[in-house]
Amino acid sequence: MDASTRESAPPLYQELADKIALLIEQGVLRPGERVSSLRKVSLQYGVSLTTTIQAFLQLEDRGLVEARPKSGFFVRPRLSPSALRPVKLRRAPSVVTVGALQSRLFEAAMLPQMMPFGGAVPAVEMLPMEKLNRLLAQVARRAGSRGVSYDMPPGSETLRREIVKRAMHAGATLLPEEIITTCGGTEALLLCLRAVAPRGSVVAVESPTYFGMLHTLEELGVKVVEIPTDPQTGMDLRALEKILKTRPLAACLAVPTFSNPLGSLMPDENKRRLVQMLAQRDIPLIEDDVFGELHHGLQRPRLAKTFDEKGLVMLCSSFSKSLAPGYRVGWVAPGRFYERVKTLKLTTSLATATLPELAIAEFLANGGYDHYLRGVRAKYALNVKRMRETILACFPAGTQVTNPQGGFVLWVEMPDAVDALVLHERALAHDISIAPGPMFSPHQGYRHCIRVSCGMPWGPRVQKALQTLGRLAHSASS
Ligand SMILES: Cc1ncc(COP(=O)(O)O)c(C=O)c1O
Structure with a gap:
């Protein structure tokens, strides 16, 4: 040159x-x-x-x-160019666009240096990884050619039998023939929605609600009506009643036991009323129970399915929170919509992965699942308590935090002036991921709220990250 x-x-x-x-x-x-x-x-x-x-x-x-x-x-732990999208979305609050925020959250969660408060995912230290993987190897040896073959819907009978036994402890009488195994809870929910909620129809959801559900609804072109939800007792049934009187609903989608993000637990009486109110109008209830096994108290709460007399409750769950999210094993008991859901399963994923199903069935039958659950429930309960106390001690005055009786997520309501999206950006720059409140509403509400996962072992690193987050919250006022 x-x-x-x-x-x-x-x-x-x-x-x-x-x-x-x-x-x-x-x-x-x-x-x-x-x-x-x-x-x-x-x-x-x-x-x-x-x-x-x-x-x-x-x-x-x-x-x-x-x-x-x-x-x-x-x-810098800045993510893809979509990183700036949430700020733009704030100007168009009626557009349902949780998908972009969700992708960012998962991208951040994959970074090894990140403190993963953002995803409601159990840390590997909380999972019975070695035992489960050992069982996987054993069942693979035993299964031979079956292990590499399709396990067509409804999926492993051994697993379905184990699920039935566990559902009994939660008050629901199911038969193995009523269950279809799925690729995680996500597919179970998707199948139910596809079965009962056509494009353009309206589904009632808790507010705030799990963003994965909102994303699925967004993709299906299903509209959402948000029902106020109490952090303790769950969906406000009076508000739901009003909606039922004014507009037709294709379904109601709820997490009655340890909702995400509030951690609310519907009392049995409310579960019964919810099922009855919907049954009077022949509206299906899609009950998501992914956190049901992770109660902090002694008693496993009852399923809303317990009160189902008309086959209208479509019960969905998975082993992602309690055993291994990466195994991608879930299930659905779709009640009267069984045949439809089974057909839809063929067009979404054909079959659930055979070996993970068998390994989980073995863990449930002979692997000491109950023993493991007792230990991990106590750990989550302690984590939730410690993290809650730390947040209350170092976040701006006026901050409120839920006090869930199960699961491992906390919902943090900060003073109005704190902008959760700004806090989210700043936290990422400090290698801390959080889930900002607007992800939990189709209208990008909850701008002063965040969800914090307590799914990792407590220790100085977690404590320090929460203190940093508190400091950042002080300076993230708009
Ligand atoms: C309430 C709720 N339902 C369903 C799921 C999805 O579960 P899975 O990982 O089994 O697909 C999640 C995951 O976070 C969840 O929080």
Whole structure:
């Protein structure tokens, strides 16, 4: 390159910064990853060390990398370009767009350095990983060719029998023939919605509600009516009654036992009334019970399905919160919609993965599932208590936190002036993921709320991250 061309070209450090920015944008250099040493970069690109330093200072100004003392430069844990979308969405609050926020949350959760308060996912330390994987190997050996073959719907009979036994303890009388195994609770919910809620129909949901459900509803083109939900007793039945009088509903979707994100537990009497109110109008209740086994007290709460006399309760659950989210094993007891759901299963995933089903069946039958559950319930109860106390101690005055009797998520209501989306961005920059309140409503409400997962073992790292979050909440007022 001659001198005149060089003069009109951007400075060398700028060119280098642009090249590295491109690598970050294209995901070659990933968020949280250390960029190789300045000396190596200068050698690789054939530029001086001074030029390299200038390039990195510019990348830092552009928010793409951050310097960490004695460790060098790291790609900032900013996510894909969709990172800015939530701010835009705030201007168009009526559009249901939880999908984008959900993808970001999962992207963040995958980063190894991230404190994963954002996902309601049990940390591996809480799972019986070794035992379960050992059982998987054993059943694989025993199953031979069956293990690599399709296990067509309704899925493993052994597993369905074990599910029936457990449902009995929760008050529901089921038969193995009434159950279909699924790829996690997500598929169970999807099948139920596809069976009863056509595009354009309206489904009642708790508010706030689990964003995965909102995402599914969004994809199905189903409209949502939000029913106020009490942090202790769940869906407000009087509010639901009013809605029932004014508009036709295709279904009601609820998590009566340890809802997500509130952790609310409907008293038995409310569960009975909910089932009856809907039955009077022949409206199906899709009951999501993924947290039901994780009660902190001694008693396993009863299922709403217990009160189902007309086959209108479609009970969904999975082993994702209690055993292994990655095994992707769930199930549905769809009541009178059994045949329809079974047919739909063929078009969504054909069959559930055979070996994970068998391993879980073995764990339930002979693996000490109850013993494991007793231990893990106590751990979650303690985590929830400690994390709740820490949040109350270090968040801005006026902050309120739920006090769930089961599960492992906390809903944190901060003073109105704190913007959860701003806090979310700032927390990510400190390697802390949280779930901002607007994810839990189709109208992007709950702007001053966040959900915090307590699914990881308590320790100094968790405590410090909560303290950092509290500090950030103090400065995230709009
Ligand atoms: C209330 C609720 N239902 C369903 C699911 C999905 O469960 P799975 O991982 O089994 O698909 C989740 C996951 O977070 C959840 O919180």
